[in-house]
Amino acid sequence: MDSSLAQDKIMSLKTYITTLLLFTAFIGVSQEVWTLEECVDYAIEHNLQVKNTAYNNESSRESYRQSVRDLLPSVNGSTDYSIRYGRSADPQTNDFVNTQFFSNNYSLNANLDLFRGFQKLNSIRASKFIYKATQEDILQEKFLLAFRVMSAYYDIKFFEGLVANSLEQLEISQGNYDLVQKQVELGLMAGADLYEAESNLLGDKLLLTQNRNQLTNAKLVLIQEMNLTEVSDINLKESLEETMVNEDVALDSLYQSARGFVPLVKSQEYRVTAAKKQLQATRGGLFPSLSLFAGYGTSYFETNVDENGNVIPFRTQFSDNTSKFVGAQLNIPISNGWSNHSRVKQQKIAYMQAKNNLEIQEQELFQLLQQLVQDNRALIAEFEQSAKQVESQQIAFTIAQKRYEKGLINALELFQAKNLYGVAQNQNLQVGLRLKVNQSTIDFYNGLSIFNIN
Numbered sequence: 001m002d003s004s005l006a007q008d009k010i011m012s013l014k015t016y017i018t019t020l021l022l023f024t025a026f027i028g029v030s031q032e033v034w035t036l037e038e039c040v041d042y043a044i045e046h047n048l049q050v051k052n053t054a055y056n057n058e059s060s061r062e063s064y065r066q067s068v069r070d071l072l073p074s075v076n077g078s079t080d081y082s083i084r085y086g087r088s089a090d091p092q093t094n095d096f097v098n099t100q101f102f103s104n105n106y107s108l109n110a111n112l113d114l115f116r117g118f119q120k121l122n123s124i125r126a127s128k129f130i131y132k133a134t135q136e137d138i139l140q141e142k143f144l145l146a147f148r149v150m151s152a153y154y155d156i157k158f159f160e161g162l163v164a165n166s167l168e169q170l171e172i173s174q175g176n177y178d179l180v181q182k183q184v185e186l187g188l189m190a191g192a193d194l195y196e197a198e199s200n201l202l203g204d205k206l207l208l209t210q211n212r213n214q215l216t217n218a219k220l221v222l223i224q225e226m227n228l229t230e231v232s233d234i235n236l237k238e239s240l241e242e243t244m245v246n247e248d249v250a251l252d253s254l255y256q257s258a259r260g261f262v263p264l265v266k267s268q269e270y271r272v273t274a275a276k277k278q279l280q281a282t283r284g285g286l287f288p289s290l291s292l293f294a295g296y297g298t299s300y301f302e303t304n305v306d307e308n309g310n311v312i313p314f315r316t317q318f319s320d321n322t323s324k325f326v327g328a329q330l331n332i333p334i335s336n337g338w339s340n341h342s343r344v345k346q347q348k349i350a351y352m353q354a355k356n357n358l359e360i361q362e363q364e365l366f367q368l369l370q371q372l373v374q375d376n377r378a379l380i381a382e383f384e385q386s387a388k389q390v391e392s393q394q395i396a397f398t399i400a401q402k403r404y405e406k407g408l409i410n411a412l413e414l415f416q417a418k419n420l421y422g423v424a425q426n427q428n429l430q431v432g433l434r435l436k437v438n439q440s441t442i443d444f445y446n447g448l449s450i451f452n453i454n
Contacts, residue, residue: 053134067120073110077108077109109295114290129271132270133274136264143453150437158218166211170208173201254373285343291329294324375438386428386432397420400417
């Protein structure tokens, strides 16, 4: 390989890396820097599914309010205007006439339920618990979104770490290439060694590009979770808090803590209570019902005339034709095709199903916490071992680098040592971030406020 051509390639690579780093730094300065809390808050505020769940809550709140208003008397008014043709009964004399005439009727009716087997009271209680359940549904949707955002956030941090490690590996390969080039020029190494060094250099450059592409994809996932529009990039706070290793996690106490506040379980608890109240309301249909009713009516007829044959004025007829009534009605269900009993059985099944769904949620919560505790132990062991492996591979690579400079090993052996060191760094980074996410999740189920969600 021509020395000047190789030198031009190296200078071009240096210029590319420097420009890329400067451009990244410029973008990082010019754009907003997001913390995890800010990402979660923005996502919750702009998430469409959260808004949709909030609409369900508003609907259930209105249903609850209406169930209370159903205790009020029902009042209805009506009026009609009719024109009669041909042979019809005269409303005044009840004689059949062939005269065309018109009439007006007006009525006002009221009805008040006194007893319906406590159906309305139990329906109020049922709708109230459904309303509380939908409030928990909103909180559950927010928490699920927050965990997705946190996962996407730390994925970005992982790939940022990979990019940083790739740049470090690229810098090492660049230094090795420069060293081999000088050795070749001095006749201390063969030209084949320069080809091997260049191959390693290009491989690290490709790996850097691949990691940058994965970082871009990870940022896209976070942008989409946040519903962040009109942007194609996002910059996160550079530093992360050091991973705190917490081995003292008791499954029983963790479950008891989570069982008391996890929205998914509380929501189902409310639905069980609502189903019970609805069952009681349905059973009320088997009992007699008692109601009061009252009404006021009047009418105007064109055929109502005085002794002189003149139509009696509207105001006079409105007053003279007034009728009032008041009464009570007792309704005793005897047989309606056994429909009332069938509704009770269906509602009882719904109640039993709601209780079963609660047990399912409790079981899934326990299994989730069980897995978190087990993963916590495993990740702590992996994190400690991977940290030791990084130290060991770093020492091994440093020794290999010195031996390579003295010509005691070839480029392939140095490349293997460098790769092992890079793999150890990446594994330690990945395990550390997984441990951080896992322990943040455990903190959440312990009742700690890791998200600013009300």
